[in-house]
Amino acid sequence: MPFLAYPPDLRKLVYTTNEIESRNSRFRQATRRSGHFPNGQAALKVLYLVIRNPLKNRSNITGKVVHGER
Template structure:
């Protein structure tokens, strides 16, 4: 039920899958972390490394952001009132 330009971004991007793959690589090679903070630091560094490769620009990105703000305005308004 999303407009075409939003559907295109949702269905053609694999950013989340790529990030999850990087996380699996890290956690698979090192099975034991001394504490939760060490795991979080490793995942943070993985995000930093992967983010450098994220260079794709999307057509009509401003339009997509505005449409998403309209579609999810009720949820966003709730979040704003909680903060």
């Protein structure tokens, strides 16, 4: 994989970007499913629950870079 040829600092940046995109996607999914929120507090609660529930099918749910990993 050409991705692994990049230095660890650059790989960390890419991992972080992917994690942000993944989290935003999960936020959009959760708010779309819930529809209308009675108030801002209800919307924040849904987003909080999305953050608290990691994806079970991902090997690296935190997005942390482990140096030397292949």
